[in-house]
Amino acid sequence: MKEYFSDEHRKNGLDIVVIEDDDVTLTCEYIEGNGKNYILTGKALIDGEIYHDFKVEFELLELPEEETISCIMDMDWDWYDFLC
Numbered sequence: 001m002k003e004y005f006s007d008e009h010r011k012n013g014l015d016i017v018v019i020e021d022d023d024v025t026l027t028c029e030y031i032e033g034n035g036k037n038y039i040l041t042g043k044a045l046i047d048g049e050i051y052h053d054f055k056v057e058f059e060l061l062e063l064p065e066e067e068t069i070s071c072i073m074d075m076d077w078d079w080y081d082f083l084c
Contacts, residue, residue: 001034001067003030003068005031014073015027019080026040026042029041035063036059037060039057039058041053056080058081059077059078059079
């Protein structure tokens, strides 16, 4: 699956991911993956600098009921890693 964040997703704030442990704010452009493993791609704000095409891979704690942005972005992550 590969799905782009829509205006509706942006309106609901689903495109923003804050990773407090690493002081990273990601504005997502799209998500790809399946099962429990996904990659978010977008712009990252790190220490006042913006990085384009920044990627965060993550694994969900459990399988999503639906492979939709709304469902996946509402679930807890088991782990994550930066792929930039």
